[in-house]
Amino acid sequence: MANQFLKQVVNKNYEYGFVTAIESDALPPGLSEDIVREISRRKNEPEFMLNWRLKAYRHWLTMTPPEWAHLHYSEIDYQSIIYYSAPKSKTDGPKSLDEVDPKLLETYKKLGIPLHEQGKLAGVAVDAVFDSVSVATTFKAKLAEVGVIFCSFSEAVQKYPDLVEKYLGTVVPYRDNFFATLNSAVFSDGSFVYIPKGVRCPMELSTYFRINAANTGQFERTLIIAEEGSYVSYLEGCTAPMRDENQLHAAVVELIALDNAQIKYSTVQNWYPGDEEGRGGIFNFVTKRGACRGAHSKISWTQIETGSAITWKYPSVILQGDHSIGEFYSVALTNNYQQADTGTKMIHIGKNTSSTIISKGISAGFGQNSYRGLVRVAPTAVNARNYTQCDSLLLSSTCGAHTFPYIEVKNSTAQVEHEASTSKIGEDQLFYCRQRGLSAEDAVSMIVNGFCKQVFRELPMEFAVEAQKLLEVSLEGSVG
Amino acid sequence: MLSIENLHASIQDDQKTKAILRGINLIVKPGEVHAIMGPNGSGKSTLANVLAGRDGYDITEGNVHFEGVDLLAITPEERAALGLFLAFQYPVEIPGVNNMYFLKAALNGLRKHRHLEPLDAMDFLKTIRSKIKEVGLDETFLNRAVNEGFSGGEKKRNEILQMLMLEPKLAILDETDSGLDIDALQMVAKGVNSLRNAERSIILVTHYQRLLDYIVPDVVHVMANGQIIKSGDKSLALELEAKGYGWIEGSSS
Numbered sequence: 001m002a003n004q005f006l007k008q009v010v011n012k013n014y015e016y017g018f019v020t021a022i023e024s025d026a027l028p029p030g031l032s033e034d035i036v037r038e039i040s041r042r043k044n045e046p047e048f049m050l051n052w053r054l055k056a057y058r059h060w061l062t063m064t065p066p067e068w069a070h071l072h073y074s075e076i077d078y079q080s081i082i083y084y085s086a087p088k089s090k091t092d093g094p095k096s097l098d099e100v101d102p103k104l105l106e107t108y109k110k111l112g113i114p115l116h117e118q119g120k121l122a123g124v125a126v127d128a129v130f131d132s133v134s135v136a137t138t139f140k141a142k143l144a145e146v147g148v149i150f151c152s153f154s155e156a157v158q159k160y161p162d163l164v165e166k167y168l169g170t171v172v173p174y175r176d177n178f179f180a181t182l183n184s185a186v187f188s189d190g191s192f193v194y195i196p197k198g199v200r201c202p203m204e205l206s207t208y209f210r211i212n213a214a215n216t217g218q219f220e221r222t223l224i225i226a227e228e229g230s231y232v233s234y235l236e237g238c239t240a241p242m243r244d245e246n247q248l249h250a251a252v253v254e255l256i257a258l259d260n261a262q263i264k265y266s267t268v269q270n271w272y273p274g275d276e277e278g279r280g281g282i283f284n285f286v287t288k289r290g291a292c293r294g295a296h297s298k299i300s301w302t303q304i305e306t307g308s309a310i311t312w313k314y315p316s317v318i319l320q321g322d323h324s325i326g327e328f329y330s331v332a333l334t335n336n337y338q339q340a341d342t343g344t345k346m347i348h349i350g351k352n353t354s355s356t357i358i359s360k361g362i363s364a365g366f367g368q369n370s371y372r373g374l375v376r377v378a379p380t381a382v383n384a385r386n387y388t389q390c391d392s393l394l395l396s397s398t399c400g401a402h403t404f405p406y407i408e409v410k411n412s413t414a415q416v417e418h419e420a421s422t423s424k425i426g427e428d429q430l431f432y433c434r435q436r437g438l439s440a441e442d443a444v445s446m447i448v449n450g451f452c453k454q455v456f457r458e459l460p461m462e463f464a465v466e467a468q469k470l471l472e473v474s475l476e477g478s479v480g
Numbered sequence: 481m482l483s484i485e486n487l488h489a490s491i492q493d494d495q496k497t498k499a500i501l502r503g504i505n506l507i508v509k510p511g512e513v514h515a516i517m518g519p520n521g522s523g524k525s526t527l528a529n530v531l532a533g534r535d536g537y538d539i540t541e542g543n544v545h546f547e548g549v550d551l552l553a554i555t556p557e558e559r560a561a562l563g564l565f566l567a568f569q570y571p572v573e574i575p576g577v578n579n580m581y582f583l584k585a586a587l588n589g590l591r592k593h594r595h596l597e598p599l600d601a602m603d604f605l606k607t608i609r610s611k612i613k614e615v616g617l618d619e620t621f622l623n624r625a626v627n628e629g630f631s632g633g634e635k636k637r638n639e640i641l642q643m644l645m646l647e648p649k650l651a652i653l654d655e656t657d658s659g660l661d662i663d664a665l666q667m668v669a670k671g672v673n674s675l676r677n678a679e680r681s682i683i684l685v686t687h688y689q690r691l692l693d694y695i696v697p698d699v700v701h702v703m704a705n706g707q708i709i710k711s712g713d714k715s716l717a718l719e720l721e722a723k724g725y726g727w728i729e730g731s732s733s
């Protein structure tokens with residue numbers, strides 16, 4: 001049957017599972033007020049940052065992890081995690097690429113991420129985050145010419161503390177949820193982007209996250225501010241070595257779009273998913289939220305989620321400005337024992353706001369894939385519009401797809417549409433392709449890619465091809 | 481070219497074994513066109529599917545050789561690579577997959593099996609543009625998803641387009657004529673006839689004599705109850721048209 005063909009589908013391994021042998025400078029495992037203070041001290045942070053971290057930490061102590069998601073995992077021991085780990089060679093931070101440890105450059109080269117400002121993806125500026133710190137940011141000078149700030153979060157705290165203080169935590173407050181609060185207390189680095197008024201960012205910006213050290217959590221924070229009439233397209237990628245233990249990744253991303261500004265945020269998430277038996281893999285608990293503060297502003301999230309043992313993630317948009325637009329395009333693939341509970345929240349507040357949600361879930365093996373989405377229309381949101389389409393594709397009889405749509409409409413002029421479908425990959429489709437001469441493997445990836453088309457076409461061109469390849473590789477192993 | 485010997489196939493339906501093909505014997509020589517007719521449910525599509533390698537059938541007896549190869553021992557894509565093509569009775573929709581991309585992947589898949597270089601993109605484009613005209617579809621169909629939202633007749637024309645592009649050695653057309661208007665029927669016939677040559681064989685599964693006016697068969701077979709119960713020349717089809725199946729079914733038992 002179809003499952004047999006599916007079983008033959010590529011048995012490629014996780015390509016990014018290697019470990020870089022590099023000495024790291026890490027804090028001891030465990031979390032306490034002292035650790036929080038130490039992280040802040042090492043980063044030489046101003047007072048307001050330390051205070052904010054401490055408020056978050058104290059609040060976190062009163063919280064319990066959320067249990068509502070359709071996810072099963074053994075309890076995380078927060079005292080066994082290392083909260084800060086930096087490659088040792090970076091003491092004061094490299095002044096230029098020449099000062100970056102060659103081992104790190106080599107690592108990123110192996111991952112296909114260019115840290116040299118020429119070569120394959122010469123039109124993309126990259127901030128490379130390795131474990132807890134940013135090791136390099138490319139094209140800074142070129143971006144500075146048009147006033148765009150693109151740097152590590154740590155650098156932003158030093159150089160642009162006013163901007164950081166003004167916007168940090170205004171979209172995702174430090175009390176927001178268990179994982180976001182934890183992140184607020186211990187986050188060690190991340191990316192910072194500021195696009196001045198009227199500027200169209202001349203290149204794609206990209207952050208590449210790499211977890212390397214064992215037993216280390218990655219807690220990064222990204223803040224993107226798009227001033228009036230500006231535009232930026234931003235892409236985030238991530239990988240981690242193969243390890244038998246689970247590792248925690250709890251990130252926060254905040255986006256702010258002012259009048260007529262547009263932010264396009266794309267993610268290709270390929271954290272180590274664990275092995276065929278479900279051992280190891282990253283626990284990915286991420287809070288991503290954008291605020292369309294200004295009129296006619298627009299925020300689009302596009303995500304390709306193929307990695308992680310567990311994905312818990314709901315990139316959302318708060319539509320405050322009149323005529324603002326929120327979009328969410330998602331492909332989530334779960335194979336073997338991966339679990340994903342992902343979706344979005346579209347919060348309509350302003351008048352004539354509209355949102356679009358396209359979610360494509362693919363489950364194989366014993367994977368569990370849930371879409372969870374909230375569309376809320378506040379009483380003020382006259383003429384709000386939402387369209388939601390949620391499709392699931394099942395590649396085995398042992399996997400699961402679940403849909404949890406929540407709709408709260410408090411304004412009678414709103415129009416909210418929801419469509420959902422679940423299909424098994426058709427034996428008919430497979431046979432048809434194979435009769436025409438395609439191998440079973442090519443047939444499956446073609447059908448799956450076709451299924452994801454609506455989302456792939458939202459990705460920046462440079463990455464759409466990568467995303468397709470990633471999907472092929474991720475369909476590895478026991479399906480059946 | 482193709483030799484089928486005492487082929488028996490059954491399916492498992494609600495834990496019960498149901499025999500569908502019950503001893504098919506058929507020899508198709510290079511260059512020949514065979515028509516297979518027979519009442520609904522007699523097993524024509526099943527035979528076509530079994531030849532193309534569709535899963536879900538148990539072959540309980542018999543064997544099939546195609547170009548000297550034991551056909552039943554190889555995968556559907558290997559059969560395709562040997563030059564076997566099936567135009568489906570119900571062509572399948574593949575949402576999101578560009579029709580031209582699909583054809584190109586299919587063609588290059590076959591070429592790879594045959595240890596040939598992939599076709600040059602410009603040559604491919606030139607060929608497909610001229611072939612799509614032959615089947616009477618406009619070029620917008622190349623950029624639509626495979627069969628998605630195509631009308632019944634458009635799907636059949638698309639099957640013929642694929643056949644013309646893939647240039648099989650043996651083409652099995654399963655009711656390609658059903659649901660076609662007269663113009664389309666002529667176009668399909670023209671397409672099939674253009675492929676006809678001394679090396680290429682064609683099996684037409686059809687209910688209607690009409691098609692055989694345009695594609696004149698060398699042999700006509702009547703299938704009933706999983707067996708070929710009568711074979712003859714093209715006049716057999718005319719006789720069937722006039723008298724229906726009753727007279728042979730009655731006479732054979």
Ligand SMILES: Nc1ncnc2c1ncn2[C@@H]1O[C@H](COP(=O)(O)OP(=O)(O)OP(=O)(O)O)[C@@H](O)[C@H]1O
Pocket residue numbers: 491493500518519520521522523524525526527536569
């Ligand atoms: N997967 C299946 N499950 C159950 N029965 C099947 C299956 N496939 C075929 N059959 C049965 O086998 C018999 C032959 O079917 P087949 O489709 O080969 O007939 P056909 O000669 O092509 O008919 P038609 O002229 O209507 O296309 C029918 O009775 C059909 O119901």
Ligand SMILES: [Mg+2]
Pocket residue numbers: 524525526569654655
């Ligand atoms: Mg049939």
